[in-house]
Amino acid sequence: MPDPTPATVPDAADPLLAELLELALTAARRAGALLRDGRPDDLGVAATKSSPIDVVTEMDIAAEKLITGFLAEHRPDDGLLGEEGAATEGSTGIRWVIDPLDGTVNYLYGLPTWSVSVAAERDGRTLVGVVEAPMRGETTRAVLGGGAFLNDRPVRCRPAPPLDQALVSTGFNYVTPVRAHQADVAQRLIPRLRDIRRSGSAAIDLADVAAGRLDGFYERGLRPWDWAAGTLIAREAGALTGGRPGRPESEELTVVAGPGVFEPLQELLEEFGAWHD
Numbered sequence: 655m656p657d658p659t660p661a662t663v664p665d666a667a668d669p670l671l672a673e674l675l676e677l678a679l680t681a682a683r684r685a686g687a688l689l690r691d692g693r694p695d696d697l698g699v700a701a702t703k704s705s706p707i708d709v710v711t712e713m714d715i716a717a718e719k720l721i722t723g724f725l726a727e728h729r730p731d732d733g734l735l736g737e738e739g740a741a742t743e744g745s746t747g748i749r750w751v752i753d754p755l756d757g758t759v760n761y762l763y764g765l766p767t768w769s770v771s772v773a774a775e776r777d778g779r780t781l782v783g784v785v786e787a788p789m790r791g792e793t794t795r796a797v798l799g800g801g802a803f804l805n806d807r808p809v810r811c812r813p814a815p816p817l818d819q820a821l822v823s824t825g826f827n828y829v830t831p832v833r834a835h836q837a838d839v840a841q842r843l844i845p846r847l848r849d850i851r852r853s854g855s856a857a858i859d860l861a862d863v864a865a866g867r868l869d870g871f872y873e874r875g876l877r878p879w880d881w882a883a884g885t886l887i888a889r890e891a892g893a894l895t896g897g898r899p900g901r902p903e904s905e906e907l908t909v910v911a912g913p914g915v916f917e918p919l920q921e922l923l924e925e926f927g928a929w930h931d
Contacts, residue, residue, distance in 0.1 A: 671800075760854045769788075773886065780882050871908075
């Protein structure tokens with residue numbers, strides 16, 4: 655279901671929102687420049703997470719340190735949640751949700767599809783979202799109630815095609831049994847769609863739904879830092895977001911698509927059990 659309802663949308667010209675957006679843009683751009691220009695030729699794996707192929711590089715850690723240091727300098731009392739370990743409560747009601755490098759495996763291999771995702775939320779509701787894709791030269795952003803923009807150009811999601819003409823993206827988990835189940839779901843889904851894409855960066859996929867480059871996106875196993883900025887941007891571009899029918903996006907399942915594609919895609923994912931092994 656769309657979120658939020660018009661009656662509860664804050665004023666997009668609120669000085670607080672303008673401040674949060676400017677900080678998010680600056681932090682994401684600085685981290686993106688660090689990642690683009692500072693990638694060492696001998697970049698290797700610094701650590702692993704859920705499995706031996708779920709990797710962290712020294713640049714993930716450096717980018718998160720840059721972002722959190724910048725935000726702490728300008729808003730020291732805000733909370734922080736970052737993929738690489740940043741976690742503070744804060745006292746202002748504002749929490750920053752950060753993915754310093756979404757698409758780490760792409761980055762490790764020198765592929766260009768990776769991004770920096772920075773969002774600010776209040777009381778669990780995302781107010782500002784920025785997805786910075788340095789190798790594309792693109793910054794996609796949104797403020798709650800203020801629309802979505804790609805490099806300062808307003809964007810909208812695509813008009814809804816029939817589901818069998820929809821181009822949908824997804825991602826795969828790094829835990830082998832989960833990956834195997836996701837592959838089975840994708841195999842069953844492909845005949846019902848135009849095609850499926852897999853970029854390796856959920857944040858970029860969500861920005862692409864907003865920009866009309868994809869008709870939809872789904873993935874199991876995402877965390878808040880994966881979807882916080884991108885789902886706000888997609889909603890502000892006219893897309894719908896959620897999880898299983900009647901539920902919000904979650905680690906269990908995240909579905910994002912334009913009206914007309916969202917519900918039939920969500921129903922098929924429920925039928926195929928995309929949310930469980």
